[in-house]
Amino acid sequence: MGRFLRGRVETTTEMHRTTRYEIFFDLVFVFALTRITAYMAGHTSPLTLLQGLVVLLLLWISWLIYAWLGNQARADIGLIRAGTTAVMGPIFLIAVVIPNVWEPSPGPRLILVLSYLVVRAVHLALYRRAAEGDRRLHRTLRIYTATTALSWIPLVLGAVLGGGAQLLLWTVAVAVDFAGGLVASRISGWPLRSSEYFTERHTLVVIIALGETLISVGAGIGSEMINGPTMLAALLTLVVTVCLFRLYMLNSVAAGEALMAERGPRRDRLAANAYSDGHFALVTGTIYLALGVHEVIAPLAHHRPWHAAESGLAWISAVALFGGVALYLAGEVLFRGLSVRSVSPAQLLAPAVALALLPAGRYLPGLVALGLLATFLVVLVGYERVFGAGRAAHPSGSEAEVGPSADHR
Secondary structure, three states: OOOHHHOOOOEOOOOOOOOHHHHHHOHHHHHHHHHHHHHHHHOOOHHHHHHHHHHHHHHHHHHHHHHHHHHHEOOOOHHHHHHHHHHHHHHHHHHHHHHHOOOOOHHHHHHHHHHHHHHHHHHHHHHHHHOOOOHHHHHHHHHHHHHHHHHHHHHHHHHHHOHHHHHHHHHHHHHHHHHHHHHHHHHOOOOOOOHHHHHHHHHHHHHHHHHHHHHHHHHHHOOOOOOHHHHHHHHHHHHHHHHHHHHHHHHHHHHHHHHHHOOOHHHHHHHHHHHHHHHHHHHHHHHHHHHHHHHHHHHHHOOOHHHHHHOEOOHHHHHHHHHHHHHHHHHHHHHHHHHOOOOOHHHHHHHHHHHHOHHHHHHOEHHHHHHHHHHHHHHHHHHHHHOOOOEEEOOOOOEEEOOHHHOOO
């Protein structure tokens, strides 16, 4: 092990960007997200929404720690590439067993926990090697290692005990883990070496999550014959996805400029708060939205198009559809508030409006409810483009145009 850790490590610079290898690495997370949606769609209930959230938190932590590692050292060279390639196997196993980790049989949940521990242990070893010569970062890693190890205790106990204790103990585990990262950030800090890399890396993960919404269309249709209502629902889903991506891009350019304008510990804290923490709501919202889309399209495709077009959505499906969008929009508010420190009244109201549409979506036919959601987002994008995020406060105090001219980022 010691000989392995003496492999080549190349520290990144301010000009570092996301590598193609990291995009390839993210493929296993794409698969894992589809498995979470598949599990919730097969057992739709308030409990499964919570269980899916806990597993998503474990996956988010797994993705996030390797994004920070890629910020510290190049992920496509030497030791870091070898280590990240090795953990793709455990992450893939986690994805495979996700639909079965809440069942009485202990095998799948033990596979998930053991694989997760391997992913975390390899990361800590690689990060220590990449941090050689940086006393501040080594201090941060010591704090984080202690809290991470503490979080493994309820994680393992939950896998062994199963049942109701599993959900409670796993929730405690992810809470302790997130708190540990926060404590390490506050006491010592995680140095951000490249703001360009960090903004690009998080933009890509948002795209990955939004892609799950489109994948849910295919999952809902399956191998059934395509009909008119199904095609319309698929197009409406595309409209919703495009609108959500556009809303993110309207904010991400100004947020990226704010991050690049900061220096030292303030920049480090901004990256940890606005990106590491703020983006989780965005990803979670898209996963719930994907579930809602699946629940709309599946009845339309499976030989019940006209019956489905006349009956309303189940409450849990409406919560996933409209609540997922509300959570995504709340994530946008959090992201913009933490980065640019300026949120318009319309942006603050948008999540509340999405939730206010939920009762109507419950009693409307699924296709109509999806159309209502798409219409709301089209109006919101138009408003934000003209009156809202179209102009954002530049970090220097001047006004910076955030539009197509800035989208080359």
